Amino acid sequence: MSALKQLVRFGWEQALSCLFPVVIFTSLALTQIMPLPLLPRYDWLLIICLLMQWWMVRSGLETRDELKVITLFHLIGLALEIFKTHMGSWSYPEEGYFKIFGVPLYSGFMYASVASYLCQAWRRLNVDLVKWPPFLVVVPLTAAIYLNFFTHHYWIDVRWWLAALVIIVFWRSWVTYEVNGKCYRMPLAFSFMLIGFFIWIAENIATFFGAWEYPNQTAVWSLVHLGKVSSWVLLVIVSFLIVATLKLVKGKKEL
Template sequence: MKALKQLIRFGWEQALSCLFPVVIFASLAITQIIPLPFLPRYDWLLIICVLMQLWMVRSGLETRDELKVITLFHLIGLALELFKVHMGSWSYPEEGYSKIFGVPLYSGFMYASVASYLCQAWRRLKVELVKWPPYFAVVPLAAAIYLNFFTHHYSVDIRWWLSGLVIIVFWRTWVIYEVNGTRYRMPLALSFVLIGFFIWIAENIATFFGAWTYPNQTDAWSIVHLGKVSSWLLLVIVSFLIVATLKQVKEQSPTKAETGELFLG
């Protein structure tokens, strides 16, 4: 009975942490079913995302520091979108005043919503990390993962090598989180896989409601290839590494940060 109660509470905390992504998915569904007047759909989505972001900060659901992190992810995601759309990986076929080189500006908020989830869950579940690797391992690995999203179009795709490096670098790292005052832990690599899988499910929902379109979905919607889980897994890893590193810089003293042996709050 206690296990069920803890599971329900954990699910509730996760749901609260997903508030921004839920609003995005709901907006995608509503604007797909009910056309809004005066502006194209992509522009309404941008307005909704901006208003939601402002409300979350004004209401205290997100701090100004978290807003800075989320803004960084918006820029990182938008850069990736511009490149991927240019390369034909996916497209945004609808019209919109807020499109730049074929990419609607609301798309950056989809990446920002991942950062919002990480920041919210980190605070609500009082996440701590044990045996966090040093900067010289984490920062180049995060940069290499992100750059591979671009470079694999021109050279060898090394995502599986990078996935192997993630396992090696974070082999001894654990995530500790709290539910109803009880502390739990899991290997960090397992948490990456779980988050990546659920984002893949969210991606299927998003493409179903026309957030973007893959080449095989041009004529009719079809399930996103399971291989995309690896892409989302690596994107989650980059997101997590950036959030964790920024928190370490802000909250740890230089001496503690160098050891990588203490907890991150």
């Protein structure tokens, strides 16, 4: 029973950390079935995301430093969206006033919500890092993972080489977290895989509600290819390393 209570508590803390993603998914579902006045659906989603972001900072759920990281990840995600839609990887077929090169601005918030989850979970579960690799190793690896999302369209896809590097670099790294005052730990590389898998599940929900559309979903919705898990794992690593760097730098300044 004690283990079950800990698991329920852990799940509850995770659910609270997913507040921003839950709002996005709920908005996707509601705006698909409800008639919307004045503005296209994509623009209403942008307004909802902006209001949600404002409320989270206003209420203290996110700090200003965390907002900076989330905004950075919003821009990183938006740049990736613009490139990927240009290459035909997926599309946003609906109309919208607030679009850049065919990409609605709300799309960046879907990436930002991943960083928001990490920031929330970090605080709620009192996350700490054990044997974190040197900064000079982490930054080039992060940059290489992100750049590969662009370069593999013109060159070979080195994602599996990068994944192998991640395992090597973080082989001795652990993440510790607390549930009801009891400390647990998990291999860092395994946590990347878990988060990436659950984002893949979220991606299927998002595409079902028309957040975006893959070429094979144009006529009828179908399950997102399982291979996309590897992409999300690598993207999670980018967001995690950015958030972790903020936390480590912030922690050193406070010492």
